[in-house]
Amino acid sequence: MSDFKNIWNADAECMPREELRSLQLDRLRQTAHLVASQVPCYQNKFKESGFVADDLQCLEDVTSLPFTTKEDLRLNYPYGMFAVPMRDVVRIHSSSGTTGKPTVVGYTRKDIENWTELVARFMTAAGVTNEDIVHIAFGYGLFTGAFGLHYGSEAIGASVIPISGGNTDKQLMIMQDYRSSALVCTPSYAMTMADRMEKQGIDPASLALRVGLFGAEPWSEQMRSELEKRLGIIATDNYGLSEVMGPGVAGECLQKQGMHIAEDHFLAEIIDPDSGEVLPEGSVGELVLTSLTKQAFPMIRYRTRDITRLHYDQCGCGRTLVRMEKTRGRSDDMLIIKGVNVFPTQIEEVLFQIEGCQPHYQLLVDRINNQDTLEIQVEVNERIFFDEMKQQRQFVDQAEKKLYSVLGLSVKVKLVEPSSITRHEGKACRVFDRREVQISP
Amino acid sequence: MKVEQISIFIENKSGRLAEVSRILGEAKVNIRALSLADTSDFGILRLIVDDTNLALKELKAHSFTVNKTEVIGVEVPDSPGGLCSILETLDKNQINVEYMYAFVERSGGNAVIIFRFDNIDEAIRVLTENDFTVLKGERIASL
Numbered sequence: 001m002s003d004f005k006n007i008w009n010a011d012a013e014c015m016p017r018e019e020l021r022s023l024q025l026d027r028l029r030q031t032a033h034l035v036a037s038q039v040p041c042y043q044n045k046f047k048e049s050g051f052v053a054d055d056l057q058c059l060e061d062v063t064s065l066p067f068t069t070k071e072d073l074r075l076n077y078p079y080g081m082f083a084v085p086m087r088d089v090v091r092i093h094s095s096s097g098t099t100g101k102p103t104v105v106g107y108t109r110k111d112i113e114n115w116t117e118l119v120a121r122f123m124t125a126a127g128v129t130n131e132d133i134v135h136i137a138f139g140y141g142l143f144t145g146a147f148g149l150h151y152g153s154e155a156i157g158a159s160v161i162p163i164s165g166g167n168t169d170k171q172l173m174i175m176q177d178y179r180s181s182a183l184v185c186t187p188s189y190a191m192t193m194a195d196r197m198e199k200q201g202i203d204p205a206s207l208a209l210r211v212g213l214f215g216a217e218p219w220s221e222q223m224r225s226e227l228e229k230r231l232g233i234i235a236t237d238n239y240g241l242s243e244v245m246g247p248g249v250a251g252e253c254l255q256k257q258g259m260h261i262a263e264d265h266f267l268a269e270i271i272d273p274d275s276g277e278v279l280p281e282g283s284v285g286e287l288v289l290t291s292l293t294k295q296a297f298p299m300i301r302y303r304t305r306d307i308t309r310l311h312y313d314q315c316g317c318g319r320t321l322v323r324m325e326k327t328r329g330r331s332d333d334m335l336i337i338k339g340v341n342v343f344p345t346q347i348e349e350v351l352f353q354i355e356g357c358q359p360h361y362q363l364l365v366d367r368i369n370n371q372d373t374l375e376i377q378v379e380v381n382e383r384i385f386f387d388e389m390k391q392q393r394q395f396v397d398q399a400e401k402k403l404y405s406v407l408g409l410s411v412k413v414k415l416v417e418p419s420s421i422t423r424h425e426g427k428a429c430r431v432f433d434r435r436e437v438q439i440s441p
Numbered sequence: 442m443k444v445e446q447i448s449i450f451i452e453n454k455s456g457r458l459a460e461v462s463r464i465l466g467e468a469k470v471n472i473r474a475l476s477l478a479d480t481s482d483f484g485i486l487r488l489i490v491d492d493t494n495l496a497l498k499e500l501k502a503h504s505f506t507v508n509k510t511e512v513i514g515v516e517v518p519d520s521p522g523g524l525c526s527i528l529e530t531l532d533k534n535q536i537n538v539e540y541m542y543a544f545v546e547r548s549g550g551n552a553v554i555i556f557r558f559d560n561i562d563e564a565i566r567v568l569t570e571n572d573f574t575v576l577k578g579e580r581i582a583s584l
Contacts, residue, residue, distance in 0.1 A: 199501075380450045380483075380506045381506060382506055382507075382508065385448075385450050385506045385508055386508075387446075387448040387485065387487070387508050387510045387557070388485075388539055388540070388557070389478045389480070389485060389540075390539075392483075392485065393480070414482050414483075415450070415452075415482065415483050416452050416483075417450060417451070417452045417457075417504070417505065417506065418504045418505070418506055419504040420452065
């Protein structure tokens with residue numbers, strides 16, 4: 001094991017798969033017993049489906065457990081899904097709650113320890129060491145991103161700059177003066193920083209920055225190469241969601257061949273989002289996660305809505321843990337336009353291929369005369385702005401043709417002025433589906 | 442001989458032209474000539490101003506997308522047939538006009554046509570050889 005570098009916990013991360021599976025089964029049983037005795041929502045679900053925790057004979061039996069959805073969390077707002085009394089809860093986080101009530105999650109001291117360990121794992125996998133100065137530009141607050149990375153960095157022994165989100169000029173000043181070497185934020189905010197650096201004439205080579213750990217929203221390979229080039233860094237992806245824990249559920253190693261899921265703490269399945277059936281190995285589908293060690297907020301077969309694929313073959317880094325591909329968007333982000341499935345990430349990739357086009361875009365879906373329409377608004381920048389109308393029109397035509405060939409759908413590309421698309425310091429909001437609004441008068 | 446022109450990307454929505462002129466006005470930049478090419482979604486506003494660099498700086502600071510291009514200004518008699526003689530000369534020499542716009546000099550007499558060419562140096566050579574007056578950049582900025 002010692003041959004492999006950048007591994008935080010080789011015993012866990014490189015465990016032989018048979019051993020791992022038996023550990024998972026033990027922990028799955030414990031978790032099923034815990035929720036059956038402590039969480040009324042699961043008691044009811046188990047009663048309905050006739051599931052008894054002792055029925056779990058092998059890992060495949062996980063399919064006899066019911067799913068948990070975001071709706072279950074809403075119905076049990078705020079503390080109904082907690083499996084321990086509040087005196088054992090040391091931290092509360094909450095999801096952004098863009099639609100309706102937020103969801104509230106809790107952690108025991110042991111949960112925080114595990115979470116910290118898992119963040120330390122993926123940060124180490126990305127090459128972060130105790131020599132690094134970690135610049136955390138996630139917003140500190142109820143959102144799990146900032147605190148998760150903060151604790152993980154400290155566990156590694158890196159120096160943390162808890163700058164939080166916003167105030168990009170100040171971020172850049174601190175990045176220059178404090179010599180930040182690892183950047184933690186959303187990929188879209190990293191792009192905003194790159195834009196600002198370009199505007200201010202800051203040469204990325206003059207910075208100490210060498211690695212970026214970007215997460216909390218889906219992003220494409222093209223965006224990775226753009227960020228790596230423009231910031232002069234290695235950019236890695238990581239995955240997590242507050243309902244399941246926060247960042248650290250999975251993270252990329254330097255092979256960049258998918259994110260290793262911390263399978264000693266989570267059981268991953270891929271299902272058909274429509275039928276709920278478990279799909280064969282190698283299929284693309286919705287990721288379902290079951291927590292195996294969580295005490296305060298255990299999750300049974302949580303429907304993440306994230307679309308991905310799992311790879312079980314061994315990775316060059318030495319880890320035996322399964323790798324999940326970059327998420328292709330959420331199953332509820334998937335747009336069905338004129339019957340065609342469209343993921344915003346597909347559009348992002350095309351925009352990148354057309355030279356110079358940065359991912360400041362938004363999608364407007366509408367229904368005009370009973371026909372679905374898709375308009376893609378792209379912010380103009382100096383590289384794609386031409387003084388001659390002929391060239392400017394050609395650019396738009398070319399973009400529309402390329403999108404047609406990739407999506408199989410005719411779209412309208414509309415150029416808009418810079419900064420007219422709202423940017424969030426956190427997650428980028430890129431899709432506006434106005435079709436439902438039109439149906440109800 | 443060449444004149445600096447700035448081009449600004451303008452979204453086709455109300456108030457954007459006013460915004461550009463307000464920014465330039467507040468910066469005490471004077472507009473000498475302008476033209477607007479537009480489609481239903483967006484337009485390209487081209488301006489010749491008395492202080493190009495200041496205008497560029499201010500517009501960029503207000504997040505406009507701006508380019509600087511070189512054009513030339515040619516003086517023609519403000520009388521019927523004045524424009525035709527220039528265009529015929531260009532045509533004869535196979536010089537392609539990308540776009541053009543005109544204004545009349547304050548002092549009367551002549552009109553000034555602003556031309557954008559693919560090959561600006563060749564255009565200047567042909568026009569001067571044929572005795573047209575290609576105005577100096579400073580001259581237009583101070584008209």
